[in-house]
Amino acid sequence: MKIGIVGAGAVGSTAAYAMLMRGVGSELVLVDRNTELAEAQARDILHATPFAYPARVRSGGYGELDGAGIVVLSAGANQKPGESRLDLLSRNAAIFGEIIPQVLDASPDAVFLVATNPVDVMTQVSAAIAAKHGVPACRVIGSGTILDTARFRALLARHLCVSPKSVHAHVLGEHGDSEVLHWSTAKAGGLPVEEAGRQLGKPLTDADRAHIDDEVRHAAAAIIKGKGATWFGIGAGLARLAQMVQDDEQALATCSILTPEVAGVKDVALSLPRLVGRSGVVATLEPTLTGEEEKALARSAGILKAAFEGVRV
Ligand SMILES: NC(=O)C1=CN([C@@H]2O[C@H](COP(=O)(O)OP(=O)(O)OC[C@H]3O[C@@H](n4cnc5c(N)ncnc54)[C@H](O)[C@@H]3O)[C@@H](O)[C@H]2O)C=CC1
Numbered sequence: 001m002k003i004g005i006v007g008a009g010a011v012g013s014t015a016a017y018a019m020l021m022r023g024v025g026s027e028l029v030l031v032d033r034n035t036e037l038a039e040a041q042a043r044d045i046l047h048a049t050p051f052a053y054p055a056r057v058r059s060g061g062y063g064e065l066d067g068a069g070i071v072v073l074s075a076g077a078n079q080k081p082g083e084s085r086l087d088l089l090s091r092n093a094a095i096f097g098e099i100i101p102q103v104l105d106a107s108p109d110a111v112f113l114v115a116t117n118p119v120d121v122m123t124q125v126s127a128a129i130a131a132k133h134g135v136p137a138c139r140v141i142g143s144g145t146i147l148d149t150a151r152f153r154a155l156l157a158r159h160l161c162v163s164p165k166s167v168h169a170h171v172l173g174e175h176g177d178s179e180v181l182h183w184s185t186a187k188a189g190g191l192p193v194e195e196a197g198r199q200l201g202k203p204l205t206d207a208d209r210a211h212i213d214d215e216v217r218h219a220a221a222a223i224i225k226g227k228g229a230t231w232f233g234i235g236a237g238l239a240r241l242a243q244m245v246q247d248d249e250q251a252l253a254t255c256s257i258l259t260p261e262v263a264g265v266k267d268v269a270l271s272l273p274r275l276v277g278r279s280g281v282v283a284t285l286e287p288t289l290t291g292e293e294e295k296a297l298a299r300s301a302g303i304l305k306a307a308f309e310g311v312r313v
């Protein structure tokens with residue numbers, strides 16, 4: 001499958017590299033307004049092919065996204081220390097207003113994977129533009145909390161000393177400060193994580209839970225303080241989403257699409273557990289929430305809805 005990546009900076013290039021290392025995509029086309037950067041990234045990634053999979057990797061213009069099955073959207077500004085994701089909205093909405101129509105002209109049948117922040121609002125912005133070209137919302141998928149869910153699983157796994165693949169736990173709502181760690185259904189080995197921790201001699205105290213919540217919620221800020229941006233986690237997450245689409249996996253991931261109603265808030269893009277396949281998101285699971293989780297999800301949805309309403313699309 002041909003996969004386009006628009007925005008060949010840290011996130012886009014790492015996504016392309018992660019796809020190559022997983023064997024996702026037979027042709028990867030990197031597009032960026034900085035054509036020299038796109039060309040350099042494509043060359044560098046091409047040189048990894050003998051160690052990975054034989055994909056064709058190159059840079060190109062929008063016209064070369066013709067026939068792509070997936071297009072990753074990772075162009076735009078990233079956060080500087082002290083900025084929130086929502087602070088990027090007006091700058092990145094203007095950039096998307098310029099790039100999305102060009103992408104849609106070249107590859108109207110693709111599944112679009114949005115990474116640019118604030119990713120939920122950018123997903124809704126993209127879906128609104130795409131709808132004018134007849135593209136259904138299920139084909140405009142934001143990476144949403146796929147990264148936060150990965151962070152949650154990784155930290156729980158570290159605490160319990162088990163593989164992250166054995167931990168099933170989701171982060172819902174905004175990819176951002178109001179996100180909701182869905183503790184009430186978090187499981188390891190089929191047991192609630194608290195019970196698994198007790199049996200494994202690694203009890204999860206309230207202080208442990210608060211520490212994990214804080215580390216997940218504030219991961220981006222901490223990493224940005226240390227190295228200026230984040231790219232490995234999201235690169236791997238985007239490659240995994242692309243694989244679900246390419247292989248029509250019907251796999252579950254927490255990701256963001258425009259959703260008719262969530263916790264009483266109508267028409268908002270945010271993350272819930274969703275089934276992903278060749279045609280995009282094919283179904284959404286409605287999570288079982290405690291009263292407190294429901295309230296937190298409603299708050300998160302409200303923040304995102306208000307942010308979208310402040311953008312001119
Ligand atoms: N969804 C998530 O979980 C995550 C999202 N991000 C977001 O991804 C986005 C990209 O971040 P980085 O790769 O670190 O930034 P970067 O600055 O390394 O790359 C951004 C690229 O976009 C390109 N670009 C800007 N305007 C463009 C336009 N009009 N047309 C084509 N290309 C354009 C730039 O030339 C640059 O190469 C940011 O919004 C960042 O916040 C970053 C990490 C995680």
Ligand SMILES: CC(=O)C(=O)O
Binds near residue numbers: 147219230
């Ligand atoms: C930057 C960002 O959104 C993250 O690493 O979560």
